[in-house]
Amino acid sequence: MNAPQKPRTAVIKIGSSTLTDAEGKVDRAYLADLAHQVNRARKAGWNVIIVSSGSIPCGLESLGLPLKRPKDMPTVQAASSVGQRALIAAYDQVFSPYGMLTSLVLLTRRDTADRNAYLHARDTFKRLLELGAVPIVNENDTVSVEQIKFGDNDTLAALVACLADADRVVILSDIDGLYTANPQIDRTAKLIARVDRITPEIMEGATGAGSAVGSGGMITKLTSARVLAAAGIPLVICHGRAEDAVVRSLAENPIGTLFTAKERRHEITPRKLWIALGDSVKGRVVVDSGAACALSEHGSSLLTVGIRRVDGEFSANDVVDVLDESGYVIARGLVRYDAGMMREKDGVAIHRDEMIVFE
Incomplete structure (x- = not known):
């Protein structure tokens, strides 16, 4: 009899523009469908870690403030403080019917800047997955300042993937993947299904954040892809609202753009991660x-x-x-x-x- 296959680990990053509706509020129906897909992925042998945006929109909604990212840090941190509670409650509400227990993990750069902190964080993720939990990870905006911020959740997802020794990272975004040109400007732009090497031309063609609610852009995704490739972890970028996006992104031939990775050469140390993922x-x-x-x-x-x-x-x-x-x-x-x-x-x-x- 063949031994049972070791579960693989996927880090799923969900951007604010994917998680929120047209009014800027967290889309509960989308979360419900996400829970259904994560349940299917777990049955297919995947452990799942979710790196989720959305705490600030949740907090702004709860506080009755305009649903646009504030420009001053105290308001951002206040909205995050209120929103973390509301966001994890929303996740728990849709995941619990499937018997999936969620946990909240809040990180800053300082939490993983030295080896001891890095190893403690790594062991926490390992134990949470062993216990069958679905960690929901976000940057701790409540206490973050410029010197210890990740800046965007694409970067955070890459760090978490290295911490958890993940087998794949999926970025659910408001774009279908990497194109030959900006599809909003160039109608002849074509989706690139597979990238084996990120060339200077690809990096130069990347644009900044295009959403009013997000803080990342294609350039941060490509930077994360380079770090993940060095760690031997493939990355998929796809449209988060495509049908069965999570399940299809974990397939052998995923939707969107697959950034391949060679066999792992060595562990990336915490210091090297800090160097690689800094801006x-x-x-x-x-x-x-x-x-x-x-x-x-x-x-x-x-x-x-x-x-x-x-x-x-x-x-x-x-x-x-x-x-x-x-x-x-x-x-x-x-x-x-x-x-x-x-x-x-x-x-x-x-x-x-x-x-x-x-x-």
């Missing part, structure tokens, strides 16, 4: 072919001798992107020297322990 890149260094090969193929540190060009003004310990001669971003890391000294020093520019290499 504080201060500059760029272009390296020669030998240095690019040493980074990509051998996991080496970046030596100053391999740097051909330095772009931007940055200081020691700033985050910079590392590009090969074709302009493709192959890595991101913390530099040991400022931009001026980088051209003069002879030694390690970025240590391999403070650098993530992308696929």
Whole structure:
């Protein structure tokens, strides 16, 4: 008799524009259908973690405020404080009829910035899944400040996937996937079903947030895809309101756009995650072919001798992107020297322990 197959883990990210209706209120009917699909996915052998937006719209609705994201942080945090309670209650209401127990996990960067905190968070997710719960994860907007914010839930979903050692990440969005051009502008734009390598052209074609209620955009999704590829975790981007979107996104040939990933090479450390998923890149260094090969193929540190060009003004310990001669971003890391000294020093520019290499 064959041994039972080990459950796979999926991280499902739901954006605000998917979760809310035309008035900006949380769509209870959509949540009910989501619960039905998650139940089917669990029966098919998937553990499910949900990274959910929606606490701020929930809070604004409860407080009787205009259903548009506030511009001042105290109002955002107040709405989140009220909304977290309402959001988890809504999830619990639609999941409980299927015997699915939900849990609320609130995170900030500070909660996973060092290895001990990272390991505690990882163990919590593991135990919740072992106990059969469906974790509902959100950024803790109530206490977040700029220095510890994730900034968007695409980034948070990538972090959670690495924490939970997930087998797939699904971003349910208000778009069908990645297109050859912006479909709102270019009618000839075509959906790309599969991406094996995120090229500079793809990154340059990404646009910012297009929704009034969301905070992410295609660029954050592509950044998350690069990190997930390095961790060996495939990503699917699809329209969250497509029929059976969750179930179909977990199929062998999913809907939307599949960003593939090679076999996992190593665990991404908490420090490398912080470097990779931050949005504080201060500059760029272009390296020669030998240095690019040493980074990509051998996991080496970046030596100053391999740097051909330095772009931007940055200081020691700033985050910079590392590009090969074709302009493709192959890595991101913390530099040991400022931009001026980088051209003069002879030694390690970025240590391999403070650098993530992308696929």
